[in-house]
Amino acid sequence: MSENTPSIKEESTEDxxxxxxxxxxxxxxxxxxxTWYFWLFxxxxxxxxxxxxxxxxxxxxxxxxxxxxxxxxxxxxxxIIDFAVTKQGIMIxxxxxxxxxxxxFWIFYEPPxxxxxSVKSRKKILHYLKMPLEEENPARIRKIxxxxxxxxxxxxxxxxxxxxLAKF
Numbered sequence: 108m109s110e111n112t113p114s115i116k117e118e119s120t121e122d123x124x125x126x127x128x129x130x131x132x133x134x135x136x137x138x139x140x141x142t143w144y145f146w147l148f149x150x151x152x153x154x155x156x157x158x159x160x161x162x163x164x165x166x167x168x169x170x171x172x173x174x175x176x177x178x179x180x181x182x183x184x185x186x187i188i189d190f191a192v193t194k195q196g197i198m199i200x201x202x203x204x205x206x207x208x209x210x211x212f213w214i215f216y217e218p219p220x221x222x223x224x225s226v227k228s229r230k231k232i233l234h235y236l237k238m239p240l241e242e243e244n245p246a247r248i249r250k251i252x253x254x255x256x257x258x259x260x261x262x263x264x265x266x267x268x269x270x271x272l273a274k275f
Contacts (some may be wrong), residue, residue: 124194126251135220135271139181156172163257165232190238192251197226197236204228204236212252214245220271224248225261235261240273 151174158167169256191198198208222240240248249258 111243126192126194127248128189128191128198129243130187130189131241133188133239134185135239136185143181147174152213189209192248197238199236199238207253209236209256211257211261213259213261214240214249215261215263216240216245221263224252225263226256227259235264240246 153169154170155167158164158170171246188200193203195204196207196209198204204226208229210229212224212226215221215223215225222243222245223242224238225244226236226238228234230234252258
């Protein structure tokens with residue numbers, strides 16, 4: 108199987124605690140062309156110009172550091188992550204998030220762009236867990252999750268909408 112090809116496997120043995128598992132890239136990747144980088148440089152230059160005009164050098168430094176981070180992140184390609192729903196909770200990579208730590212879930216499914224399971228956590232720091240579905244059947248995953256967590260509609264965050272709009 109190709110490293111970038113998502114796969115799904117259902118376990119049906121009585122002693123197995125894995126109910127469903129699949130692989131997917133850790134985030135949605137869009138290659139950025141010359142136009143994307145032009146607008147990044149343009150926006151950075153504009154904001155830096157404003158910062159120096161206003162003599163707000165701290166703001167200028169924050170803009171410069173933000174530009175460097177965005178530029179580096181734009182070059183990053185996603186790793187393939189293992190996702191699984193088990194009888195104990197949700198596995199993302201090697202980390203098990205137990206159902207007792209989780210509050211609810213919602214499946215955002217508007218292909219081809221939005222295909223993910225969002226799980227609301229009771230933790231304050233990592234409040235939402237996002238699991239890309241890629242080509243997986245959302246109805247099959249929903250059928251399993253609804254047995255362990257309530258399905259509660261969520262709103263897509265402004266950050267997620269802006270990131271998708273910026274192809275990030």
